[in-house]
Amino acid sequence: MTGSGSLPTPHPDPADAVGPVGTAGPAEAVRRTVIVSGVASDSHTWNLIYLQMLVEELGYDVVNLGACVPDDLLVRECQARRPDLVVLSSVNGHGYQDGLRVVEKLRAIPALGETPIVIGGKLGVRGAESQERVGRLLAAGFDAVFDDRADAVVAFRGFAAVLPGRAVGGLL
Amino acid sequence: MGFSDAVRRLGSGAGLVVQPRMGFEDPARMRAGLAATRAAAAATVGTLTVDSFTRLGDLESVRNALAEGTELNGYPIASHPAETTRAILDGLASDDFPVQVRHGSAQPQPIFQALVAAGLHASEGGPVSYCLPYGRTPLDESVRNWRAGCHELLRAQDLGAEPHLESFGGCLLGQLCPPSLLVAVSVLEAMFFHGEGIRSLSVSYAQQTNMAQDREAVHALRRLCAELLPDADCHIVVYTYMGLYPRTPGGARRLLARAVELAVDTGAERLIVKTEAEAYRIPTVEENVAALEFAGAVARSLTDRRDGAALATHLEAGPGTRATDGGEVYAEAAQLVHAVLDCDADLGRALSAAFKRGLLDVPYCLHPDNAGRTRSFIDTDGRLRWADTGDLPLPPGTAAGGRRSVTSAALMSALSYVRDAYDRPDLASEPALRLAEPDPGPPTLEGAPR
Numbered sequence: 001m002t003g004s005g006s007l008p009t010p011h012p013d014p015a016d017a018v019g020p021v022g023t024a025g026p027a028e029a030v031r032r033t034v035i036v037s038g039v040a041s042d043s044h045t046w047n048l049i050y051l052q053m054l055v056e057e058l059g060y061d062v063v064n065l066g067a068c069v070p071d072d073l074l075v076r077e078c079q080a081r082r083p084d085l086v087v088l089s090s091v092n093g094h095g096y097q098d099g100l101r102v103v104e105k106l107r108a109i110p111a112l113g114e115t116p117i118v119i120g121g122k123l124g125v126r127g128a129e130s131q132e133r134v135g136r137l138l139a140a141g142f143d144a145v146f147d148d149r150a151d152a153v154v155a156f157r158g159f160a161a162v163l164p165g166r167a168v169g170g171l172l
Numbered sequence: 173m174g175f176s177d178a179v180r181r182l183g184s185g186a187g188l189v190v191q192p193r194m195g196f197e198d199p200a201r202m203r204a205g206l207a208a209t210r211a212a213a214a215a216t217v218g219t220l221t222v223d224s225f226t227r228l229g230d231l232e233s234v235r236n237a238l239a240e241g242t243e244l245n246g247y248p249i250a251s252h253p254a255e256t257t258r259a260i261l262d263g264l265a266s267d268d269f270p271v272q273v274r275h276g277s278a279q280p281q282p283i284f285q286a287l288v289a290a291g292l293h294a295s296e297g298g299p300v301s302y303c304l305p306y307g308r309t310p311l312d313e314s315v316r317n318w319r320a321g322c323h324e325l326l327r328a329q330d331l332g333a334e335p336h337l338e339s340f341g342g343c344l345l346g347q348l349c350p351p352s353l354l355v356a357v358s359v360l361e362a363m364f365f366h367g368e369g370i371r372s373l374s375v376s377y378a379q380q381t382n383m384a385q386d387r388e389a390v391h392a393l394r395r396l397c398a399e400l401l402p403d404a405d406c407h408i409v410v411y412t413y414m415g416l417y418p419r420t421p422g423g424a425r426r427l428l429a430r431a432v433e434l435a436v437d438t439g440a441e442r443l444i445v446k447t448e449a450e451a452y453r454i455p456t457v458e459e460n461v462a463a464l465e466f467a468g469a470v471a472r473s474l475t476d477r478r479d480g481a482a483l484a485t486h487l488e489a490g491p492g493t494r495a496t497d498g499g500e501v502y503a504e505a506a507q508l509v510h511a512v513l514d515c516d517a518d519l520g521r522a523l524s525a526a527f528k529r530g531l532l533d534v535p536y537c538l539h540p541d542n543a544g545r546t547r548s549f550i551d552t553d554g555r556l557r558w559a560d561t562g563d564l565p566l567p568p569g570t571a572a573g574g575r576r577s578v579t580s581a582a583l584m585s586a587l588s589y590v591r592d593a594y595d596r597p598d599l600a601s602e603p604a605l606r607l608a609e610p611d612p613g614p615p616t617l618e619g620a621p622r
């Protein structure tokens with residue numbers, strides 16, 4: 001899907017998803033792909049729609065996996081698509097637990113060893129996260145944790161704007 | 173006594189019955205929360221809100237969380253033994269203080285089994301409203317699960333109770349859905365429950381962006397229920413705004429007061445409140461009690477006005493709209509409902525078929541079984557309208573037409589329309605200070621019974 005002006009649609013089923021290379025012209029063959037996804041227990045989607053648009057506006061192709069994405073579906077999609085960035089979002093308060101579990105599964109895949117993976121949103125049920133819990137998420141394999149603070153989106157935009165290229169990201 | 177009867181009886185004195193969304197994984201805290209709800213200075217009913225892992229049937233994650241002491245966003249009713257839930261309710265749940273289980277699951281059978289085993293009989297949801305906005309379970313499967321779920325709940329009859337179901341259709345994605353679709357789905361789901369044998373029902377409507385339109389919607393709901401469910405025992409529940417919530421305490425209270433006004437003016441029997449913590453995190457027991465008592469007080473002060481409500485509604489809605497008849501919202505909702513009923517004699521199959529054909533289509537919904545051809549917008553008068561009706565069976569001219577170009581900033585401003593309007597008075601005075609997150613207070617005090 002390319003950043004087009006109209007509202008995004010998800011790619012619930014990889015079979016009917018339009019791959020970034022298929023939609024990009026030859027000059028754009030190097031357009032980079034970002035996977036935006038909810039986590040297993042979280043059904044919120046406005047956050048995903050918003051993040052998809054935001055990332056598209058930065059010039060990436062986005063595959064939005066939607067809400068309540070089971071761990072194996074996320075792993076399969078990341079393995080198949082080799083994205084340049086994986087953005088997990090959770091606001092229901094279980095993001096800490098869902099995120100810890102799934103990032104270990106993602107990092108266990110050799111091809112995803114170097115892929116930037118970030119998580120953000122409302123990750124617990126008590127508001128802002130403790131340093132300790134953020135530290136555990138980072139230790140488990142996230143490159144960045146965008147806790148629900150006023151500057152989270154600005155910080156994320158800065159992070160996503162300067163992603164290393166494909167070759168540097170080791171994805172070719 | 174059925175839940176609807178109990179709500180009516182409780183409300184006959186106070187005017188409006190108020191209810192929290194409340195759920196904690198810890199049984200002691202859950203019991204303290206129910207006790208505080210019951211003791212609150214308002215006509216209240218209690219809530220057990222179920223956590224997200226249980227909603228998805230992931231009981232292993234519940235076990236891990238309980239073992240590690242990680243907090244959940246609700247009460248894991250299918251994991252704690254029935255005796256634990258009974259002990260939580262013991263001496264609290266009664267005809268004077270009915271307790272409803274709220275859950276958000278497209279596989280409700282285990283939850284209904286657990287609540288019946290614990291001696292409860294009231295819950296909510298629906299094959300559409302707990303499917304499309306709540307994950308990726310196929311709609312057909314959700315319809316099958318909800319049929320089976322209704323039969324599970326009917327077992328409460330063997331224990332001498334009257335099972336109750338509320339449709340969550342009045343919420344859907346919480347925001348940016350034109351009211352006629354909310355009303356239609358709520359009525360259709362109530363009819364589905366009725367068809368499966370549930371006799372005590374409620375239908376819902378979530379406050380949106382414009383008071384006059386919201387009033388029409390609640391009247392439309394009542395009128396459609398009278399027409400289509402004449403022999404059901406059905407009441408109306410209003411949800412305080414379900415979209416991005418104001419971040420200032422003042423804004424949060426003003427929006428809640430507006431929801432109370434909507435409920436009282438339209439004669440809705442029950443209101444689900446929101447707290448000052450809504451924009452940030454799961455509210456504490458104290459924050460819930462404060463919201464219940466505030467809503468109760470506003471309701472009492474408005475109840476006197478209620479008799480003149482019909483007149484007031486007419487005046488405010490302006491000429492040409494017959495608000496107490498449900499006006500424009502009724503007309504659209506009735507067309508949607510009848511188009512679905514015409515799809516199939518079996519309502520479950522009709523609902524699936526309607527979504528396949530785009531006769532029902534929730535704007536901005538990412539679920540694979542939603543056609544995704546409709547779009548909505550907030551008009552200059554604050555009403556929520558269709559920008560694109562897709563294949564909805566609505567007359568030409570209903571949609572304002574012209575797909576607006578949508579950016580992340582434009583989406584955010586539509587999502588924030590209500591939040592910002594209600595926050596504005598407080599932000600104008602002291603922006604930095606007022607945006608601070610409310611302090612949840614020392615954790616040890618939260619579970620203290622009142």
Ligand code: B12
Nearest residue numbers: 043044045046089093120121125146156346417450453454
């Ligand atoms: C709308 C809504 C719903 C709708 C969702 C419909 C849908 N399909 O999306 C419905 C009604 C279905 C719903 C259900 C539930 N909800 Co809800 N919901 C909300 C509400 C009111 C608004 C959320 C919203 O639309 N936001 C719009 C988007 C654009 O903003 P956002 O989600 O806040 O995300 C922003 C930031 O968090 C950040 N961000 C998010 N992710 C990421 C990721 C990265 C990388 C970065 C950089 C930033 C980032 O960027 C976004 C823009 O600023 C919020 C409260 C609020 N905020 O007012 C509660 C809220 C999120 N819900 C909550 C809960 C708990 C639930 C339920 C579990 C029910 C319950 N127990 O109350 C269920 C979910 C079931 C499940 N399996 O997950 C809680 C979460 C509590 C917590 N974390 O402590 C909240 C905060 C309400 C509350 N105070 O209790 N909900």
